[in-house]
């Protein structure tokens with residue numbers, strides 16, 4: 001017998017400029033319970049959370065219908081401040097950290113501990129100074145609740161994405177009032193072992209009475225950690241259930257309204273490749289949390305080469321180092337020519353592109369259209385999408401060609417949008433990820449690095465993304481290096497897979513090798529040793 005639940009949502013609806021994205025949403029959530037909110041990219045999950053958190057974008061686009069109640073009291077949030085006052089903490093898909101500030105400063109931001117001094121009497125609170133020792137303690141306390149190792153002194157700009165995610169969550173935990181925590185795809189940027197730590201922390205927070213809404217495309221995590229599950233499809237609740245009463249398969253098919261096809265399968269036959277096109281020798285990369293120490297690799301032309309390994313072992317550092325995003329050393333040769341390390345223009349000019357694991361940090365012009373985002377790099381660096389004008393005297397933008405190109409990717413990658421002219425900011429997270437891929441494909445690279453390409457992508461669309469990578473490889477001969485924390489995803493499309501451990505390559509095996517063989521490499525042990 002619980003009386004009023006902590007959160008009760010009744011008949012919520014929302015349309016953006018006539019485009020209906022939520023209809024009659026109702027559910028409730030009790031204190032200390034974890035509710036999994038799942039649905040395809042664009043199903044309306046973030047929009048629903050934006051309503052609960054009083055985000056300005058909702059009021060600015062005509063408000064919403066329906067009501068929701070916090071502990072029985074009708075909520076009418078005019079801004080996120082009202083939601084914070086009511087004890088709602090939210091970690092959005094987009095980070096809201098200040099890059100030049102430390103982890104500690106970000107955790108206590110706007111709630112800094114202050115020290116009194118006599119000048120305050122005369123000049124007011126402005127002259128209070130920061131109590132750094134207390135701020136440090138509070139940040140440490142919040143980080144401890146997450147059971148994750150994070151140095152409070154490090155600047156946000158130097159952190160890998162996974163650590164930024166933990167910093168955001170620690171900030172919400174430091175707010176003493178938080179009684180409902182909304183986590184929008186927190187594990188999308190985490191590797192599997194980091195995600196395990198987060199799931200554990202969520203369980204502990206729930207035990208202490210905090211209710212959590214957990215949005216995730218990783219259905220196994222949802223089944224593992226949630227008490228209740230709500231499935232959205234095209235803006236409507238299509239299933240409300242509990243993990244003990246359902247299966248991952250049932251959730252996945254109710255999300256998409258059909259049975260899920262399996263992702264692309266690896267080729268049984270061994271493919272033949274040309275010469276070695278990328279040679280990496282003694283590469284080191286100083287990427288925080290993903291340090292690369294001594295990597296040697298030879299990648300063949302036309303290959304799909306996978307790079308896997310556990311969290312923080314350096315697999316993400318390799319492409320970021322070669323692309324000039326972090327300080328690096330050693331030697332990298334592409335097509336028998338030296339790639340200038342620490343110079344981002346060098347790999348680009350040689351036909352090497354990359355899709356970052358951090359779509360939030362790099363790459364998208366959120367206030368520009370889908371079409372402009374997809375073609376911008378090709379126009380800028382390769383002078384494409386221009387046509388002659390004034391009798392050939394000048395070149396102007398070819399808007400028809402730009403729109404046609406965008407339409408092609410919208411269809412191929414099944415990007416959910418109203419038109420190629422729609423602003424990227426208005427797309428759901430998973431659809432923004434697809435724009436990052438389209439943008440890289442459109443540069444027609446000879447070699448493409450893709451890091452965590454299906455991050456934030458729903459189960460149905462994963463197949464589309466992996467199939468597209470495979471098709472570009474087969475049809476255009478594009479050499480692809482795919483970095484992923486999901487071994488099965490690597491095995492489904494790669495020819496060979498290297499496993500990285502402690503910043504170096506500990507083994508390279510054909511994708512047809514068994515999961516166990518890869519598992520042993522990741523754990524830094526041999527099959528024989530494991531069987532002893």
Ligand SMILES: Nc1ncnc2c1ncn2[C@@H]1O[C@H](COP(=O)(O)OP(=O)(O)OP(=O)(O)O)[C@@H](O)[C@H]1O
Nearest residue numbers: 016021041042043044045046047426427428429430
């Ligand atoms: N500011 C906006 N203006 C117009 N349309 C928007 C805006 N924000 C979201 N939408 C549209 O609302 C729909 C739902 O998007 P939402 O971000 O809620 O999806 P989601 O379920 O969170 O998806 P994902 O799993 O990809 O993050 C999408 O079609 C999206 O394009």
